[in-house]
Amino acid sequence: MIKILKKYENSIYSLTAILLAFLVGAVLIHLSGFSVIKAYSTLFDGAFGSVFNLTQTFMNTIPLIFTGLAVAIGFKSGLFNIGGEGQMYLGAFTTAITAIYLGFLPGYILIPIALIMGGFAGSAWSFLPGYLKAKTGAHEVVTTIMMNYIGILTASYLLLKYFKEEGPIPQTVLIPESARLPELIEYSRLTWAIFIAVFVIIIIDIFFKRTKLGYKIQTVGENRSAAEYAGINSNKMMVLSMMISGFVAGLAGSTIVMGVLHRFITNFSPGYGFTGIAVAVLGKNKPWGVLFAAILFGALQTGGITMQLFAKIPMDLMVIIQGLVILFVAAPILIKKLLRK
Amino acid sequence: MKKVIVTMLILVFAMCAFAEANVAIVFATGGLGDKSFNDAAMEGMKKAKELYAIEYDYAEPSAITEYETYLAQFANSKKYDLIISIGFDQADALTKISKRFEKQNFAIIDMVVMNPNVASYVYKEQERGFMVGYASALMTIKTDDVRINGDKVVGVIGGMKIPLIDANIAGFMTGVNYADNGVKAIHSYVNHWADPAKGKELTLSMYEQGADVVWGAAGRSGLGVINASKEKNFYSIGADSDQGYLAPENVLTNGMKRVDNTVCIAIKDVIDGKFEGKIYSLGLKEDALGYSINLLPEDVIVELEIAKKKIIAGEIEIPATIEEVK
Numbered sequence: 001m002i003k004i005l006k007k008y009e010n011s012i013y014s015l016t017a018i019l020l021a022f023l024v025g026a027v028l029i030h031l032s033g034f035s036v037i038k039a040y041s042t043l044f045d046g047a048f049g050s051v052f053n054l055t056q057t058f059m060n061t062i063p064l065i066f067t068g069l070a071v072a073i074g075f076k077s078g079l080f081n082i083g084g085e086g087q088m089y090l091g092a093f094t095t096a097i098t099a100i101y102l103g104f105l106p107g108y109i110l111i112p113i114a115l116i117m118g119g120f121a122g123s124a125w126s127f128l129p130g131y132l133k134a135k136t137g138a139h140e141v142v143t144t145i146m147m148n149y150i151g152i153l154t155a156s157y158l159l160l161k162y163f164k165e166e167g168p169i170p171q172t173v174l175i176p177e178s179a180r181l182p183e184l185i186e187y188s189r190l191t192w193a194i195f196i197a198v199f200v201i202i203i204i205d206i207f208f209k210r211t212k213l214g215y216k217i218q219t220v221g222e223n224r225s226a227a228e229y230a231g232i233n234s235n236k237m238m239v240l241s242m243m244i245s246g247f248v249a250g251l252a253g254s255t256i257v258m259g260v261l262h263r264f265i266t267n268f269s270p271g272y273g274f275t276g277i278a279v280a281v282l283g284k285n286k287p288w289g290v291l292f293a294a295i296l297f298g299a300l301q302t303g304g305i306t307m308q309l310f311a312k313i314p315m316d317l318m319v320i321i322q323g324l325v326i327l328f329v330a331a332p333i334l335i336k337k338l339l340r341k
Numbered sequence: 342m343k344k345v346i347v348t349m350l351i352l353v354f355a356m357c358a359f360a361e362a363n364v365a366i367v368f369a370t371g372g373l374g375d376k377s378f379n380d381a382a383m384e385g386m387k388k389a390k391e392l393y394a395i396e397y398d399y400a401e402p403s404a405i406t407e408y409e410t411y412l413a414q415f416a417n418s419k420k421y422d423l424i425i426s427i428g429f430d431q432a433d434a435l436t437k438i439s440k441r442f443e444k445q446n447f448a449i450i451d452m453v454v455m456n457p458n459v460a461s462y463v464y465k466e467q468e469r470g471f472m473v474g475y476a477s478a479l480m481t482i483k484t485d486d487v488r489i490n491g492d493k494v495v496g497v498i499g500g501m502k503i504p505l506i507d508a509n510i511a512g513f514m515t516g517v518n519y520a521d522n523g524v525k526a527i528h529s530y531v532n533h534w535a536d537p538a539k540g541k542e543l544t545l546s547m548y549e550q551g552a553d554v555v556w557g558a559a560g561r562s563g564l565g566v567i568n569a570s571k572e573k574n575f576y577s578i579g580a581d582s583d584q585g586y587l588a589p590e591n592v593l594t595n596g597m598k599r600v601d602n603t604v605c606i607a608i609k610d611v612i613d614g615k616f617e618g619k620i621y622s623l624g625l626k627e628d629a630l631g632y633s634i635n636l637l638p639e640d641v642i643v644e645l646e647i648a649k650k651k652i653i654a655g656e657i658e659i660p661a662t663i664e665e666v667k
Contacts, residue, residue, distance in 0.1 A: 168503065261433075305407065315403075
């Protein structure tokens with residue numbers, strides 16, 4: 001029994017945190033003068049209540065899977081990649097440009113190329129902070145945050161300077177039909193991107209569990225000096241893990257362009273890169289944990305929309321619940337300590 | 342007794358008929374509190390509620406990807422007589438959703454979506470250009486104002502050379518010519534919507550050339566126009582909303598875009614059963630464009646009102662391109 005508990009310890013703590021967050025959220029909703037039952041029932045209904053709502057939840061989940069995974073990968077080597085937002089923007093931009101300029105290629109070639117180009121753009125952007133960390137010790141938190149601004153603004157600049165569609169809107173032209181990911185259900189905007197996301201989770205999971213390289217990266221994250229002592233080039237591993245992390249963050253942008261927006265538009269993200277940090281924390285930096293955390297956040301987002309529309313409860317309460325989840329995920333360390341006494 | 346009941350029933354039905362319209366509005370991602378389009382549109386909803394006793398719901402998307410979700414949720418509820426999109430970046434989402442919900446009426450403001458169930462409301466930009474151009478020409482010949490110099494020159498600065506801005510500039514020039522008092526209008530472009538520094542630079546160079554009233558039809562770059570006028574103490578003219586608070590002593594007037602009135606017009610069309618999926622060009626006549634009073638003296642306002650009546654009556658023709666200006 002204790003063994004089983006030990007095995008699922010992380011999941012149990014995360015679930016407790018979510019429950020606690022909803023409990024405190026209920027108190028807040030009640031204090032704000034709304035009906036708790038109505039709030040949570042429209043929230044649930046909005047996120048899972050119909051096929052359409054379900055598709056919207058998963059649509060909102062996809063970018064969070066990628067950005068959450070990106071943060072988790074960084075953590076494996078002990079690095080905190082907060083640059084997901086910028087990496088995602090460059091990924092989105094590069095994918096859009098690739099798809100537009102190679103539009104003559106058939107879909108089965110164009111889609112993988114555009115995806116990979118988006119990933120590489122993210123990689124290129126995360127390489128620099130990784131390299132600076134390895135060579136000079138520049139803290140990656142500072143450099144990745146700064147690189148966000150540079151990345152987002154660079155994409156906007158290039159767009160306005162060279163690739164803008166005629167008209168008042170800062171956006172590229174639509175990418176060709178062949179580069180668009182097919183929808184699973186008409187009008188849902190839920191596309192094959194969900195399979196790409198799950199596929200990437202599987203790959204990353206295998207990478208860290210079953211490959212030498214993945215193990216080396218983790219060793220660096222656990223104890224850098226020990227890793228060096230064991231003959232692992234920790235600098236190389238850190239740069240590498242940052243690049244993989246950036247690649248995955250870039251894919252968040254690629255799949256939004258190819259699945260949802262069908263073009264690059266400035267300011268398209270409501271902060272997926274930053275929400276990814278919360279997703280990684282809740283998912284305990286485990287690939288499959290990230291999946292469930294992303295679904296929860298996607299559901300809160302989607303359900304929050306219905307809650308705002310039909311129960312007239314401000315969206316901000318949803319953001320508060322998201323914050324509480326994170327707070328309580330951090331709190332189990334306290335709870336653990338209390339229990340052990 | 343029967344009569345009373347029948348009368349009451351008729352009354353009840355009549356009441357229902359009056360409070361019939363349900364309207365939903367999806368704001369642009371800036372959200373409420375933007376002191377611009379969203380806030381103006383919200384004003385329009387409140388006004389419509391008072392005037393036509395409508396009920397309304399609104400949504401504040403936080404991302405472009407959410408437009409479609411909100412529009413679909415509103416349309417799917419089949420509760421609304423009209424769903425209004427604010428902001429040009431909703432065009433993609435509205436194009437798709439309006440195709441999917443063919444029986445739902447939609448409206449979009451300041452943008453065109455060509456579907457039979459979407460009413461697009463755009464503006465005869467040249468008309469407000471005319472009003473502020475005419476006002477400038479009447480102001481620059483005044484002699485009792487320290488903000489006015491001896492030269493008979495006024496200017497307009499556009500954001501980019503696109504048809505919409507050129508319509509404003511063409512209107513401005515026509516307005517200046519209409520004054521027929523030897524005033525010359527000069528114009529230039531910032532080539533950027535959000536470069537106040539360059540807007541200011543261009544304004545100062547116009548000031549050097551003798552311009553003492555300058556209109557900035559240039560989005561955020563227009564802030565530079567107002568800043569320059571404050572620094573050198575001459576007149577500037579704002580755009581879209583009342584920007585007088587930025588420089589109370591220098592903002593002469595504003596080329597207003599009345600999104601609030603536009604929203605009311607869209608709602609009224611639906612209530613009157615006149616909804617049509619076509620492009621509506623609104624202007625002075627509908628009070629969708631106009632000017633604000635700010636520092637305008639009484640005699641200029643009188644002239645402007647006379648010209649406004651003539652434009653509405655179709656007596657003054659205002660071209661929409663600079664090439665056509667005589």
